[in-house]
Amino acid sequence: MSDPILSVKDLRVEFATRSGPLRAIDGVSFDLNKGEVLGFVGESGAGKSLTGTAVIGLIDPPGKITGGEIRLEGRRIDHLSIEELRRIRGREIGMIFQDPLTSLDPLMRIGDQLIETIITHVAVSRTEARARAVKLLEDVGIPAAAERVMSYPHEFSGGMRQRVVIALALAAEPKVIIADEPTTALDVSVQAQIIALLKKLTSERGMAVMLITHDMGVIAQIANRVAVMYSGRIVEIGPVADVVRQPAHPYSMGLMGSIPSLHAEHARLKQIPGSMPRLTALPAGCAFSPRCERADARCKVERPALAATGMTTSACFHPVTSTVAEVAG
């Protein structure tokens, strides 16, 4: 395997609050390879978005990266000046947000937003930028792109707008795309189309994608690998098929079990008791231990590190590997 395009080591993000710093991301590490789609799943508040925003350097105060390092093609980017970071954004790393309705400036024509982005990063003339804009819109599957560049965002439907958002993120051909819940706001049928589009674009352009979502189905369809996050940490990371079929971490397992399936009806869903702890009241040791059937005294005091457990890498003292393996066997 070649060097990863994006490498995050031991990332830590904290929020300064009046009762001391609040650690929202705690020791997250992962590598993202060229052309790879790495999915991030987890419950709301697990720190998925924050990880993405940290990578692109857009954490709003009072949030701050307080530890670890982020490398883009080997170059550290977590210490860059604002201006240097700005040049990376859009050019090297692009980002897509969840809500296509609000991601576009309602007062500016689609074309102008595209042209503006292109000109910011690439030394081309306006006419050229315009031609590129039309091309981009065509690439993301907007029919009659040449005419529609003059439209305003509200003149598009939700699915179309998300395509525009994607076009904007791709405008300067970044190497890494962070897609934060790119399909959550969309209907299933549109979601399917957007997934197909993303898939096509990544394979055609060889971009690496950090795909953040809470929909395991989406991950399953498009991602190569998946990271499961819980309370600001990655609890399990590995190839999609393995995490889905043979999760090692009890949390991942619970998560998979609670997803209703198209194929089984009326079966009682597996459920994880309780809810994710608030950041202000994180238990010592493994954050999942209060909800975990397998937890023992050690889990309550000591924090497990990520380690290879069967097919995947997980952070658990009592991974589920053996049992599943037995079942699988």
Added chain:
Amino acid sequence: MLAFLIRRLFEAALVMIVVAIVAFTLFRFVGDPVSQMVSQDATIAQREALKAELGLNDPLIVQCAHFIWKSLHFDFGISYKFREPVVNLLGQRMPATLELAAIASLFAIGIGIPLGVYTGINRDSLLTRVIMAGSLIGVSLPTFLIGILLIYLFAVTLHWLPSYGRGETTSFFGLWQTGLLTSGGLRALVLPAVTLGLFQLTLVMRLVRSEMMEVLRTDYIRFGRARGLTNRAIYFAHALKNTLVPVITVIGVEIGTLIAFSIITETVFQWPGMGLLFIQSVQFADIPIMAAYLLLSAVIFVTLNLVVDILYMLIDPRIRVAVRA
């Protein structure tokens, strides 16, 4: 679009009629015009005759209809006090007030928006805190006190600026006396305009600031940053423009209130505008002037609203659509 404008005009007309009725009824009962007009030794018979002549004995409805009908022809009658047609008086006074209000709003907007943008962007800088605290003083001191203090400081103590009046004015085709073309006129504008505009400046600044802060948190700004747009593009091409929609409404309303607030400023600075005329006529129960003033300020307000609506449409494509649909 046309339909929208027509509807707006229709609504405006409705508002105007209500204002006219209100103006008429209110003023019909304030003061006693007759006793203002006759000499102190006039007999009761003379008074009655005058009352009849003024139409004050007709049924109220008739008086009111008459009043509205005449107002439509710019006939507001003749001032009891100045013995001149009210139209002429307003014609003389309006330029002064409009120039004052215009300069005051330029001052308020021209300084308020940049300050608002600055403080909105630099939320917690020291300068922001200073500006924010200072701006509160602008809304906490009564206008008349500010005016008096400014006169005391800049006119009496420092001798920099004149203390009252419009200074030198020049005529514009005999229609419009302007103080904007002479240095004396401009100097005379400074203190009243600052006094009048200070309150609005604060409002505009604070509004721009809070809108700016809100817009800066929106997804499209975040997305703009994520695309690596320059700060300039983010702040001005995107944020400020989006801020303007609500700001324009407020500015429209505030300019309307400037006209009314000029009553105080004009009193303090003896500025020969409509506000001064109004307060003079209030004390004299000069009904024609008061009624006309009210109608005029309503017209100005309604016009401003219309302009705001049109600006709205120019700025915000979504409204254009909503209007078309």
Added chain:
Amino acid sequence: PASALTFRYAFQGDLNGLDPYTLNETFAQAALNNIYDGLTRRDENLKIVPCLAESWEVLNPLQWRFHLRHGVKFAGGEDFTADDVLFSAERVQQPGSQMTTKIPAGTKVVKVDDYTVDFILTTPNPILIAEWDNWMMMSKKWAEANGAEKPQAASGSQLNAFALKANGTGPFMVVSHEPGVKTVYKPNPNWWDKANKKFNFDEVVFTTIKSPATRVAALLTGEVDLIEPVPVQDMQRIADNPTTSVLTGPELRTVFLYMDEKRDELLYSSVKGKNPFKDLRVRKAFYEAIDIEAIKTKIMRGLATPSALLIAPSLYSRSGEFKRLPYDPADAKKLLAEAGYPDGFELTMHCPNDRYVNDEAICQAVTSMLAKIGIKATLNAMPKAVYFAKAGPAQHYDVSFGMLGWTPSGLDSWNVIANLAGCRDDNGVGGTFNYGGYCNPKVDELNKQILVETDIKKRDELIAQAYKIISDDVGLLPLHQQALAWGVSKKIKIPLRSDDEIMFYTANKQE
């Protein structure tokens, strides 16, 4: 012209209209006296001197003959002749005029020749010409050409040319007049009295500045050359300022208080069913409760002359014989108790707040002085436009206790007694400005005699009798003559006139 010399002055009120017959108001009359001349005028000492009439003679008590000045031209170029006098006499009595009393009713005006006019009266009138300096001569020709034969009626339903234009024989003419803002005068090239010309400026600009502080500021900054009136509290400041000074002198106006002595039940009072002011002891108690010296030093800062009479001492030779009742709150309390009000009573005092010098402050002081003898007076101060309507016949004298100031326009006691102390009915027939409705038939009787008595000595005696009765009755409560004060730039030389008229032609400005 760039080097034009301009005399600027500011007054607290507006100049309302330029028709000299429309408004009987000191300030308007003064302003117009710079444009128009009367047959007579008053010199700096207020002595009646010839003006458009070079001389006159009383042919008999009922016939006065006036010899008009030759070679006088109106600003508009018309010659001034007897026809103009006849025209003016007719016009001043038209409806809409507030000056009808300038010529006694029934007087015939006869043209003897182009420059001689006779006035034929129905009763003798020794003071016929006393107010004629303010009866201004207008041009018949110009008025007819401009359709302004009738005075501009206050009703304003029709406008005539004199409302906004002026055409007189006086030293100045109006170039522009923006009502309520400013009026610009220029010297009248046709003025007949160039021999008396003292002024040297090319332009006079009058502006209204209502706010006292602003007015003072404008003088201090040199934006105006003269302000009027000067707030008493700012006199020191203006006097201390190197470029300005204050001209002070006694004014002819007497400020006094009146009480409703006519109604059977007082309007604004806690006393029901009777009117305490009908009791002399109560009136006296009010009088004695007022510490006039305190008002003089603390409110007027010395710029007032406490007065025992309703007329300024200089206007009546025997003023010295009258003395104020002493300030004696203890006695006042006693009198009240005797009158049946040992604990006093409540009433409302009405006052103007923009008419006389420190009017509201004086009234406030009076209410607190009254409080000391147990009278709870609530003060209601209001703008003069509202106040005079309320206190006058229009609203049926709707005041129980109020303030008024009076300058007799002929500078004569008859005017005072007739207007302020003559009995009146509910409609104001009789003593029109006798707002309190004081009435003593003996005074009315004396007044009739005063009007026709031509022997000065006898007349003064009759006046003294009338004043004595009024004083003994405590029919009104005289306070003081307020001082006159003009704030002037040191560049300006101008004599202070105690009738408060600013005569431009007597002024001179340093370049």
Added chain:
Amino acid sequence: MKSQSDDITPTLVTVSKLRKVYDLSGPWLEKVLAGKGKQTVTAVDNVSFDIKRGETFALVGESGSGKTTVARMVVGLLERTAGEVRIDGISVGSTASAGERARLRRSIQMIFQDPYASLNPRWTVGAIIAEPIVTFGLIKGKAAVAERVGELLTLVGLSPADAVKYPHQFSGGQRQRIAIARALSSNPEFIVCDEPTSALDVSVQAQILNLMADLQERLGLTYLFISHNLAVVRHVADQIGVLYLGRLVEIAGSRDIFERPRHPYTKMLIAAVPDLEDPGKAPEGIVGEIPNPVSPPTGCHFHPRCPLAMDRCKIEVPAFRDGVACHLA
């Protein structure tokens, strides 16, 4: 408290020919000035279905298909333009007598999508749950009410002590439990659930769905369950109706619809759902988005997106027959 009709007919809810037209045009004046006729949206058109006692009927459809509108009309929160809803033989609406109306109100309850907006933030949880009890006067006495509130809280897996807290002190899943407790407080027979879990994480969703299933079992509840998530619907429903642009295109038993979808739209919807069992599978054959309901396509609303559309489909509205509305079925 079961009514006598129980034994005679198992059908609790009958919805027939339900129709809702929204008037979109502005004030009268505008219509005249703009020279336009009335502008309307037919949000629900000719929708009929029955729900058997103790069963769950699910409505699925994409955003804007009219699910919420149907739900609101069923409970009587929204005026119907046409059609009728009968619950336990009583017609929902004004024709019923006062007593019947009161009984009806007591037997219907609703659970809303957004657990953040469905609880009054200024009320304590106790007051929220007690409101129906107090309004219907079911229990007298403060203590008795408090006790009942405690019971209900326990029933939905919360603690009676939570009654004194305010909604903001709870997580989304807990709030939805509170909403359920409130809905249960008037002992309803029929509960309409408008996307009760779509705002929740999958693990929390599992908890809620399980809870609802338990309650149905214990209390014999009947549900009208609305969702856009086919997998969830499959999991909970006995009968499923598929809505497209306000019209029912298909009704069938849960298993039938997934195993033998008959309407092309149903097929497309099912194809669009990402399948966990089959990671990496690309969704196929999904075209277009739901059209603007103000100007829906003529004939069969689905024809522009339908791979099988014929000329007839463009003109003629297919009748709903045998549980499906398609010319080809």
Added chain:
Amino acid sequence: MVDSLIKAPRSRLMLRLDAIRDSHLFYSFTRSWIVMVAAFFALLIVAAAALAPLIAPSNPLDLASLDLMNARIPPRWLENGDPQFLLGTDDQGRDLLSALLYGAQVSIGVALLSTVLAILIGVTVGLIAGYYGGIIDTVIMRLTDVQLTFPAILTALLVNGATRAILGDRQIQGSEFWILVVSIALAFWVKYARVVRASTLQERNKDYVHAARLIGVKSWKIIVHHILPNVLGPVTIIGTISLALAIITEATLSFLGVGLPPSHPSLGTLVQVGNEFLMSGEWWIVFFPGIVLAGLALSVNIVGDWLRDALNPKLR
């Protein structure tokens, strides 16, 4: 019944206190010393005004106690100062400190009452317009349009003039206070009506309202129990800020001569009267009332401003 449950029993007082201590509001309050100083100052003045009869050295309303010979005495620490009069006296010999305390009482009274009245009117109207919508809403909104045509000060002047004219001079006596209250309230209610209407429009479509309607809760109960508490947030903010505006408006009306009589002065009247002595060197007559007036308005504004920022979730 529901009401009793809405209200927290006493045992929960401690819980509440904890909540307050934990709240963002309290936190941001303690973080900003300016806000604390302002709140302290405002409270101080309010308390002093409320206790005026107890702490004022003399009663300025008791005319008999005034002695004109005491007029215009400078503050105690200046030359010619009199130990009897800490802040000096005005032109009527009134002890300025006492006048200030009583004047503040009047000003605060007018401002508070008019704001409360404006809120009552505005909230009621806004709730009704917003909840019922339709023609009621249209009519009310057009009315507010008209009202907006007359800016506050003009409205106040008009109402003031009209009331005086209608009541006539005799009934006015002593009711100036209430006329002021009503005129200012009528000038300001529109703001509340608009804000409340807008929030009501949002709230009435929230599911918790639907849930209440579903079980047949009566409209007025929904309005009062459900919607009202949820629309009061912005009302409090506007209320605080308009409180300052009301104080200033009262002063301005006094300046324009339609306020309270000088015998029963408010801060505005005191400034207006004192204003005439600004250039004559008797600065204290205007200075102290001016400072208190501006200080009061300023501190209320600061508190309102902070409240607005602190309560605005979007700005956190």
